[in-house]
Amino acid sequence: MPQQRIVVASGKGGVGKSTVSACLAQEMVRRRHSVLLIDCDIGLRSLDLILGVxxxxxxxxADVVLGRCELHQAIMFRDGIHLLCAPLQPERALADNMLQKLVKTCSQYDIIIIDAPAGIGFGFRMACLAANRALIVSTPDPICVRSVAVAVRQAAKFGCRDMRLLINRFDKHLALRGKSMMIDDIIDQTETQLVGVLPQDSRLFLKNANGEPLRHSPLLDAIARVAARLEGEIVPLQIVNAE
Ligand SMILES: Nc1ncnc2c1ncn2[C@@H]1O[C@H](COP(=O)(O)OP(=O)(O)O)[C@@H](O)[C@H]1O
Ligand SMILES: [Mg+2]
Known part of the structure; x- marks a missing residue:
């Protein structure tokens, strides 16, 4: 299979982009792929914390693309995932095509997952340019759905063709009571094909109490179904409530 470079984006902040990026990376490692995870949230990185490094x-x-170190010096390794962290400060010398150039030198990975920042500015553009697929994360509320619709149009302008909608923190009881949006309304308003629905799940995402990688949780099982669909498997849609 050709290399997949997946940007996880949304437009809005706090909707689960970094959580999805980390969980998807873990699942792709479990599926025996070599995975590079890139945090593109300049100034507000979080994957180093999520992975505990x-x-x-x-x-x-940024140190790699600006020639301050070699690629291998910047790559961190945790539970089978290779991670490149984002810089803590914006830098004038960074251009929006630099990540794209960097990922072209990373042909040894089967899958590169790029965690985009909130907004549709510089970091979003940089992340989209480096990718060949996009997972657009939305929570089931009108404010997020509107920002996702804008992000989808913007990502298309930056060359993203293969886009899929991933609904996060969905609670079917709330939706049935009219207290959150229904899945088909979100699909209609974002005009994007659905790849999965993730439950609200307040358990630890990646580790159990002993620090061991978590194998199963409602969220991780839903992510596993998304990973299978991304690889072309036919997996029926399951709407699971974790809580
Ligand atoms: N499915 C979920 N269930 C419960 N909490 C979630 C879920 N997805 C994300 N969160 C929580 O929401 C917050 C924001 O998630 P994060 O992944 O940092 O969002 P983003 O990267 O879009 O800003 C975090 O505290 C995270 O643990
Ligand atoms: Mg984030």
């Missing part, structure tokens, strides 16, 4: 970050991808 925050105290060990020496270099970021």
């Amino acid at each position: 925050d105290e060990h970050v020496l270099f970021t991808w």
Whole structure:
């Protein structure tokens, strides 16, 4: 299969982009792929914290593209996932096509997952340009859905053709009571094909109490179905409530 470079984007903040990026990376490793996870949230990175390597970050991808270190010096390794962290400060010397150039040198990975920042500005553009597929994350509320619709149009302008909608934090009881949006309304308003629905799940996402990678949770099982669909498998849509 050709290399998949998947940007996880939304337009809005706090909807689960980084959570989805980390869980999807873990699932793709479980599926025996070599995975590079790139945090593109300049100034507000979070994947180092989610993967528990925050105290060990020496270099970021900005150091690589600006020639301050070699790629291998910036890559961190945790539970089979290779991670490139985002810089803590914006830098004038960064251009929006630099991540695209960097990922072209990463042909050894089967899958590259790029966690985009909120908004549709510089970091979003940079992340979209580097990708060949997009997972657009939306929660089932009108404010998020509107920002997703804008992000979908913007991502198309940056060359994203293969876009899929991923609904996060969906609670079917709330939807049936009219307290959150219905799935088909979200699909209609974003004009994007659905790839999965993830439940609201307040359990730890990646680790159990002993620090071991979590194998199953309603969220991880739903992510596993998304990963299978991304790889062309036919998996029936399941709407699971975790809570
Ligand atoms: N499916 C979910 N169920 C419960 N909490 C979630 C879920 N997805 C994300 N969260 C929580 O929402 C918050 C924001 O998630 P995050 O992945 O950082 O969003 P973003 O990257 O879009 O800003 C985090 O506290 C995260 O743990
Ligand atoms: Mg994030």
